[in-house]
Amino acid sequence: MSGPDGHRGAANLVPVERESGAPVVLPAETLAWIEQRRAMYEDPRAAILPVLHRVQDELGWISLEAEEAVAQAMRMPLAKVHEVVTFYTLFKTQPQGRIRVDICQTMSCMLRGARELFAHMRDRYGVHPGETTADGRLTLHAVECLCNCECAPMAQIADTYHGPLTPAKLDELIAQAQPGETVSAAVTGTCAAAIAEKR
Amino acid sequence: MAVKGFLSALYEQPDMHRLAVAQERANAYAQARRVITMEPAAVIDAVKAANLKGLGGAGFPTGMKWSFVPPKGDKPHYLVVNADEGEPGTFKDRRILLGCPHALLEGIIICCHAIRSEKAYIYVRGEYIHEMKRLQGAIDEAYAAGLLGADHLGTGRRLDVVVHPGAGAYICGEETALIESLEGKKGQPRNKPPFPAIEGLFMCPTVVNNVETLSYLPFLFEMGPQAFNDLGANGTGGCHLVSLSGHIERPGVYEVPMGFPMMELINGLGGGVWKSRRLKAVIPGGLSAPILTADEAQQARLDFKTLRDMGSMAGSGAVMVIDDETPMINVLLNCSHFYHDESCGQCTPCRDGSWWLYKICLRIARGEGRVRDLDEIVRICNNIEGNTICAFGEATAWPIRSYVRKFRGELEAFIQSGQRASEADWYHDDLAAPPLVQIAGVAGTMGAHV
Numbered sequence: 104m105s106g107p108d109g110h111r112g113a114a115n116l117v118p119v120e121r122e123s124g125a126p127v128v129l130p131a132e133t134l135a136w137i138e139q140r141r142a143m144y145e146d147p148r149a150a151i152l153p154v155l156h157r158v159q160d161e162l163g164w165i166s167l168e169a170e171e172a173v174a175q176a177m178r179m180p181l182a183k184v185h186e187v188v189t190f191y192t193l194f195k196t197q198p199q200g201r202i203r204v205d206i207c208q209t210m211s212c213m214l215r216g217a218r219e220l221f222a223h224m225r226d227r228y229g230v231h232p233g234e235t236t237a238d239g240r241l242t243l244h245a246v247e248c249l250c251n252c253e254c255a256p257m258a259q260i261a262d263t264y265h266g267p268l269t270p271a272k273l274d275e276l277i278a279q280a281q282p283g284e285t286v287s288a289a290v291t292g293t294c295a296a297a298i299a300e301k302r
Numbered sequence: 303m304a305v306k307g308f309l310s311a312l313y314e315q316p317d318m319h320r321l322a323v324a325q326e327r328a329n330a331y332a333q334a335r336r337v338i339t340m341e342p343a344a345v346i347d348a349v350k351a352a353n354l355k356g357l358g359g360a361g362f363p364t365g366m367k368w369s370f371v372p373p374k375g376d377k378p379h380y381l382v383v384n385a386d387e388g389e390p391g392t393f394k395d396r397r398i399l400l401g402c403p404h405a406l407l408e409g410i411i412i413c414c415h416a417i418r419s420e421k422a423y424i425y426v427r428g429e430y431i432h433e434m435k436r437l438q439g440a441i442d443e444a445y446a447a448g449l450l451g452a453d454h455l456g457t458g459r460r461l462d463v464v465v466h467p468g469a470g471a472y473i474c475g476e477e478t479a480l481i482e483s484l485e486g487k488k489g490q491p492r493n494k495p496p497f498p499a500i501e502g503l504f505m506c507p508t509v510v511n512n513v514e515t516l517s518y519l520p521f522l523f524e525m526g527p528q529a530f531n532d533l534g535a536n537g538t539g540g541c542h543l544v545s546l547s548g549h550i551e552r553p554g555v556y557e558v559p560m561g562f563p564m565m566e567l568i569n570g571l572g573g574g575v576w577k578s579r580r581l582k583a584v585i586p587g588g589l590s591a592p593i594l595t596a597d598e599a600q601q602a603r604l605d606f607k608t609l610r611d612m613g614s615m616a617g618s619g620a621v622m623v624i625d626d627e628t629p630m631i632n633v634l635l636n637c638s639h640f641y642h643d644e645s646c647g648q649c650t651p652c653r654d655g656s657w658w659l660y661k662i663c664l665r666i667a668r669g670e671g672r673v674r675d676l677d678e679i680v681r682i683c684n685n686i687e688g689n690t691i692c693a694f695g696e697a698t699a700w701p702i703r704s705y706v707r708k709f710r711g712e713l714e715a716f717i718q719s720g721q722r723a724s725e726a727d728w729y730h731d732d733l734a735a736p737p738l739v740q741i742a743g744v745a746g747t748m749g750a751h752v
Contacts, residue, residue, distance in 0.1 A: 208639075
């Protein structure tokens with residue numbers, strides 16, 4: 104992730120304001136989902152990525168307070184939760200717009216004109232990668248290869264891949280976009296119950 | 303050359319993700335039913351004889367990988383399916399996840415029988431939301447039909463399959479980083495040995511296989527190891543899915559036998575370079591593969607041995623075509639930015655080396671380069687290669703060095719012209735100054751060494 108999110112490999116030594124201002128209390132339904140997910144692994148700590156997805160799906164981003172709530176639910180040290188959150192680019196440590204617009208910047212999309220899309224986002228919506236529109240509707244990110252290069256230049260808008268894109272097509276998709284399917288819903292299936300039953 | 307489709311014949315049919323359709327039209331799970339009556343050692347021997355190789359990028363012989371798993375002791379064995387598709391240019395595994403997930407699940411049953419595993423984890427990249435949903439739906443159907451779960455297929459044994467979402471990190475495609483990530487940690491690769499077959503997931507014997515590799519297993523057992531081997535060439539059996547993208551008329555996934563000629567792919571199946579332009583270069587196996595010039599591409603064939611002998615690699619089967627109007631500095635800058643962005647930060651040569659490479663490439667792209675920068679790039683690449691825990695170091699060094707070596711004249715002329723590349727404006731100058739440590743308002747200089 105280029106831009107303000109920084110680089111996962113280098114220590115980010117500049118303190119970032121990440122507090123949401125209020126403690127996060129996870130609903131009972133979420134806590135039950137977390138317990139079911141923990142039971143699917145021989146080491147329950149392995150559930151941390153799906154659990155963080157679930158919490159982010161509900162809250163929109165992962166604040167420091169959300170990390171504390173996850174640490175408690177996962178019986179993990181806060182520091183271990185924090186190092187996972189900050190390593191993976193899909194976990195957002197700042198509030199996000201309701202619709203994500205992730206435009207691919209890697210080779211095949213670059214070759215077929217991804218820069219035109221970034222220029223359009225800047226000119227039409229006033230956002231650079233990492234920024235959210237003033238109305239809070241969308242956040243733009245420049246992302247690395249999403250593996251849909253046959254449709255280059257492409258973007259993931261909300262939950263769905265779209266391409267090949269032109270500025271006009273991008274406008275159309277952004278106008279219609281809804282938040283859509285979430286990661287945690289996509290990996291919730293009946294087999295979880297079967298595994299939990301065994302244990 | 304006419305190509306009979308195997309996986310493509312499945313995923314191109316509508317509704318093949320549904321169990322009833324897969325069983326009726328494609329005889330899904332018939333080979334799994336047969337293989338689970340075989341001795342595990344005989345299954346591994348068949349896969350060895352078929353010369354099936356890892357199609358995620360490494361090209362390691364699959365049967366040999368399975369044979370490293372020790373005899374069943376106290377510890378459980380695991381299969382981890384690498385669906386963290388991420389090598390730039392690659393988009394084949396998602397065809398399988400969306401179009402024919404039951405071929406993958408059948409392959410999982412076969413592999414788990416061979417390595418005596420009762421649990422498989424499928425690690426899917428977090429962006430593949432629809433792919434995960436489709437896969438989870440197929441798994442739920444397979445549970446309901448008794449193909450998975452307790453006493454699966456009447457074997458008296460369990461087989462559980464869990465879909466696990468990743469969260470956006472290229473490095474997690476490396477098998478030990480993937481295991482670390484699956485265990486709930488940062489995805490940083492492990493030192494080897496021990497190899498995963500001895501100590502992998504949860505410190506237990508583990509096989510990590512790519513989606514496509516496993517999905518070919520039902521075909522391998524249907525036609526038999528000899529026929530599968532004979533489909534391929536140059537030491538690798540079977541077919542593979544080639545992801546064709548870049549400056550090509552008909553980008554897409556093409557299923558071709560091992561050893562398929564590169565120019566037949568580009569000019570035949572792919573319809574030629576787009577806009578009637580001429581070919582400048584080809585990246586033959588994902589972004590980490592050293593580039594081939596247009597002349598070299600004439601001789602290239604898509605298999606592990608041919609491309610290795612040419613000083614490149616077949617990798618994940620991702621072919622990216624570059625036309626003659628593309629300035630090489632744009633390719634160089636884009637590639638160096640990717641590896642800087644995705645380095646996990648564990649090894650200094652890679653973390654700092656990829657950063658230096660990007661800084662130098664950005665300087666050149668901004669018209670501020672010096673010809674000796676090209677030597678510096680090669681020197682940095684030489685110092686990354688071989689000096690890191692995982693192959694990410696080589697994946698950084700090899701392509702970047704190949705661009706400089708094979709297009710040195712063009713890059714020198716660009717530097718001497720003092721021009722600014724069209725791509726240069728798109729990269730942040732966030733690397734210009736080292737980060738400073740700021741604690742309680744006191745600015746220090748520790749960060750200068752970070």
